[in-house]
Amino acid sequence: MTHRHLTAAAALTACTALLLSGCGSGDDPEGKSDDKIAGAEDASSSSPSASAPDDSKRPSIKLPxxxxxxxxxxxxxxxKKDAVLSDNEQRLRAIxxxxxxxxxESEPVYFYSARDAAVSAAKSIQSYVDDDLSVTGTVRYFDRSVTFRSDGSARLTYCSDETKGFAKxxxxxxxxxxxxxxxxxxFYDTRLDRNEAGVWQTTGVKSQRGAEQCQP
Structure with missing residues (x-):
């Protein structure tokens, strides 16, 4: 049975050179987003003084x-919560x-992703390329909720409905x-950190297919 974002190929053993200085699973399996990610350059900053991003410098993302x-x-x-939701939305569109x-190596993916989340995105995209597959249909994202941690990072949880989205x-x-x-x-449990440009980059992703809390 094929689901849209369940890749058919095995996970890659090497990382795309464009990404980061370290490789990893791309997921935060325990959801402990305060942990340091070994071997990955911390390219993001959660400083509240970061300026708002210049929309003119945001990459163009077009979907068929x-x-x-x-x-x-x-x-x-x-x-602030709306900015987190918007930048996560753009990341998903970019992927x-x-x-x-x-x-x-699509530039918009890395504009909105960093650290482990960038690595996992590259692996997912590459597996579609390796299997000569694309995506089509409609995917709905719902029950999106944002909270902020004491370190300035954001936790965003949400569900996706892929009943009308498929690989092709x-x-x-x-x-x-x-x-x-x-x-x-x-179900997705993600961490986002605001970088120096003011963009909320997704830096960690935990997902659970078939999660009870997302069922209709």
């Missing part, structure tokens, strides 16, 4: 009409665009559809 990402709870009324373009063969365009089941729903 057959790839639709729906984000619920986009506005909380808190500008889809990179998969569709077949480009593991790049050469033939054949959509690899499968009947929806509990594994079509995924």
């Amino acid at each position: 009409k057959d790839d639709v990402l729906i984000f619920e709870n986009r506005k909380t009324g808190d500008p 889809d665009a990179a998969i569709i373009e077949g480009d593991p 063969e790049r050469k033939t365009g054949k959509v690899l559809q499968s009947a929806p089941d509990e594994n079509s729903y995924v």
